[in-house]
Structure formats: C-alpha cells, structure tokens
Amino acid sequence: MKKKIVLSLLLLGLITGAGTWYYVFVYSANHHRSAAEEKTIDIAATQLVTEYQTNESASNAKYLNKALKIVGEVSEVKKDQEGKTTVTIKSNDAFANVFCTLQSPSATSPTVGSKICLKGFCTGFLSDVVIKDAIVVTE
Amino acid sequence: MKLFFASIFMLVSISIFAQKTYSTKTGQISFDASATVDIKAVNNQVDSKFIDNTGQMIFSLLIKSFKFANGLMEDHFNENYMESTKFPKADFKGYISNIASVNFTKNGTYPVNADGTLTIHGVAKKITAPGTITVSNGKVTIKTLFKIKLKDFITGSYIGSQIAEEAAITVNCEYQ
Numbered sequence: 001m002k003k004k005i006v007l008s009l010l011l012l013g014l015i016t017g018a019g020t021w022y023y024v025f026v027y028s029a030n031h032h033r034s035a036a037e038e039k040t041i042d043i044a045a046t047q048l049v050t051e052y053q054t055n056e057s058a059s060n061a062k063y064l065n066k067a068l069k070i071v072g073e074v075s076e077v078k079k080d081q082e083g084k085t086t087v088t089i090k091s092n093d094a095f096a097n098v099f100c101t102l103q104s105p106s107a108t109s110p111t112v113g114s115k116i117c118l119k120g121f122c123t124g125f126l127s128d129v130v131i132k133d134a135i136v137v138t139e
Numbered sequence: 140m141k142l143f144f145a146s147i148f149m150l151v152s153i154s155i156f157a158q159k160t161y162s163t164k165t166g167q168i169s170f171d172a173s174a175t176v177d178i179k180a181v182n183n184q185v186d187s188k189f190i191d192n193t194g195q196m197i198f199s200l201l202i203k204s205f206k207f208a209n210g211l212m213e214d215h216f217n218e219n220y221m222e223s224t225k226f227p228k229a230d231f232k233g234y235i236s237n238i239a240s241v242n243f244t245k246n247g248t249y250p251v252n253a254d255g256t257l258t259i260h261g262v263a264k265k266i267t268a269p270g271t272i273t274v275s276n277g278k279v280t281i282k283t284l285f286k287i288k289l290k291d292f293i294t295g296s297y298i299g300s301q302i303a304e305e306a307a308i309t310v311n312c313e314y315q
Contacts, residue, residue: 028211060227065203065217080165080183081313099164101184123203124227126186128164130201 034103035119036135038067045072045098049091052125063122068131070098071117071139074110085109087134089116099128103135110136159243161279162188166312168200172289174303178212180205187312189281194238196253196281198310199230220293221260229259231266241272248273253283259292270310283310 041063048070052059072089080086080101087110089098100120110116120134166185172178184204189196202223207213217223233255235241241249249272257266270283286305289298298304 024211025209029209032210032213060224064224064227078165081167081311082183084183086165099184101165121203123184124201126164126199126201126228128186130184130204132184132204132206 033067033121033133034135035067035121035133036137040067040069040119042069042071045070045089046091048098048129049093049096052129053093053096056125060124063129064124066122067119068122069117069119069137070100070131071115072098074112074114074116077110077112087116087118088128095127097128098131100131100134103133158190158192160188160190161314162186163312163314166198166200166310168198168308168310168312170205170306170308172303172306174299175301177208178302180207180213180216182206185312187281187314189235189314191241191243192238194235195233196235196255197230197232198312199228201227202229203227220295226259226261229257231255231257235272241274243274243279246275251281257287259287262292264291279314281310281312281314284308 048059048063048068051062070089072091074087075090075097076086076088078086078088085102085105087100087102089100091097100118102118103120116136117139118131118134118136120131123130123132164186165183166187167181167183168185169179169181182200182205185198185200187196187198202221203217205213205216207216231253233253235251236254237252241251251270251272253268253270255266256263258264264287266285266287268283268285270281270285273280273282284307286307288305289295289302290304295302
C-alpha cells in the first residue's frame with residue numbers, strides 16, 4: 001500500500017515536472033498573445049490620442065497591454081529596420097498619432113489616406129500612442 | 140543695394156543656424172542578459188532624435204515593446220523585473236561629446252562618445268558609451284554597445300544566477 005502511494009506521488013511529481021517544463025520551454029517559446037483571439041476595446045485613433053494627451057497615467061491604466069481595435073485614417077506607411085510594416089494613424093494633432101507595427105505583412109497593403117481598422121496591443125505613449133503586433137481587420 | 144546686403148545677411152545667418160534634426164520612430168535597441176538560459180529581447184519601436192551641430196540626442200522607448208522569443212519570459216520581464224505597468228518607459232538623454240568630428244556631408248564611419256542620463260525602472264544614472272555614427276549618402280546610423288549593471292536599476296533574486304549581472308545593450312538606429 002505504502003509503495004503504491006509513493007509510486008503514485010512520484011508519478012504525479014513527474015507529470016507536474018514534465019508539464020511545467022513543457023509550458024515554460026516549449027509552449028511559451030512558440031505561443032504569443034494574438035490580438036485576433038482577444039476581446040478588444042474598440043476606440044477611434046483620435047479619441048485614443050486625446051485621452052493619452054489629457055491624462056497619460058489614467059490612459060495607461062485603461063489601455064496599457066490591452067488588446068485594442070482602432071479605427072482611423074492612415075497618414076503614413078513605412079517599414080521598420082526588420083522589414084515589418086508600420087502604419088501611422090492620424091489624430092487631430094499632427095504631432096501625436098497612433099503608431100502601429102504590424103505583426104506580419106498584411107494581405108492588402110494599407111494606403112495613405114484610406115480608412116483602416118486594426119487590432120493590436122497598446123505598449124504606451126511616447127510622442128505617439130504605440131501599438132505592437134497589429135493585424136489589419138475588417139470593421 | 141539694401142536688398143543685396145539683406146540677402147547676404149540672410150544667407151550667412153542661415154548657414155550659421157542651419158541645423159538638422161534627425162529622427163526615427165523605428166530605432167532598434169536590444170539587450171542580452173543571458174546567463175544559464177538565453178535572455179534576449181529586441182525593441183523595434185524606439186523613438187529617437189538628434190541634432191547634428193550640437194550633438195544633443197534622445198532615445199525613448201516603451202518597455203512593453205521589447206519582444207522575447209519566449210512569451211513567458213516576456214511576462215516575467217514586464218511584471219517581476221521592469222514593473223512596466225508602473226514604469227512604462229525608459230530613456231536616454233544626452234550629448235555626443237565629439238560631434239564636431241563627424242562630417243555629415245562625407246560618407247564614412249565616425250567613432251563618437253555619448254554622455255548622458257539613462258533612466259530605467261524609474262532610476263536615473265549618468266553613463267558614457269562609445270559608439271559610431273555612419274553617414275551613407277545622407278542616411279545616418281548610430282550604433283553603440285555598452286553594458287549596464289542590472290542591480291543599479293532593478294532588483295530580483297535571479298540576477299547573478301539565471302540572469303547575468305550585466306546586460307549588454309545594443310543600439311542600432313537608422314535616421315531619416
């Protein structure tokens with residue numbers, strides 16, 4: 001009886017250990033958050049910038065690290081140093097916009113002046129509100 | 140004649156005050172604090188500016204823009220070490236002390252020195268770092284590699300064992 005308990009405990013420990021190892025080194029190495037799978041906060045780019053300009057810390061509490069769905073007008077499309085597409089979405093202030101880096105090349109390349117809707121994670125506010133891992137979606 | 144002198148004066152003043160501000164919003168800063176496991180991350184959303192004739196420079200970045208290969212490591216970095224909800228930003232403000240040695244009209248790689256204040260996790264520290272400015276057909280790239288002692292900025296029981304005591308920081312920013 002005692003042997004059985006010790007054996008099952010050992011087995012349990014082994015399974016837990018293997019599970020932890022798998023989660024830390026295999027699962028986490030290959031799985032990242034995706035804005036496509038998360039519930040988003042829907043907001044217009046102009047509104048997002050205005051809120052950040054008015055109160056940065058309150059906006060961080062609301063939006064930092066959250067998945068956002070942002071709509072607005074594209075003012076600039078560029079590439080970053082790794083070749084990823086960056087999209088700047090206009091606000092009412094020419095010096096502060098929403099700056100987004102796309103996760104992967106989008107099927108339809110965003111064009112300057114067109115309306116865009118994208119999902120991504122808010123990382124905070126520099127001169128622009130910054131969004132990472134963005135994906136272009138239909139509204 | 141008056142107009143002639145006025146235009147001469149204007150030309151002279153333009154050439155004296157002509158200064159160019161170089162900027163980027165997609166600068167690249169990465170770090171390596173690997174000890175027993177690989178701890179590396181890269182940030183491609185660095186906002187940076189510098190002025191060619193004074194050498195004044197600023198780099199600012201958001202901690203949550205650092206990307207790790209391992210998502211769990213990224214979470215630990217943000218939550219346990221950088222506390223990036225409380226301290227979302229890091230920046231460096233300073234000067235290139237020998238900016239006069241850089242000829243922005245001539246292609247080449249110029250060794251430079253930066254002096255300034257580095258702020259990470261709400262802690263400000265004076266640092267100096269050697270680097271290079273590369274001028275290539277009007278395009279300017281700033282590169283530097285320097286080390287910081289992690290305990291100067293953050294605390295954590297793993298620093299010195301699983302995490303290296305010093306992190307190597309690489310800056311590679313292409314300006315427009």
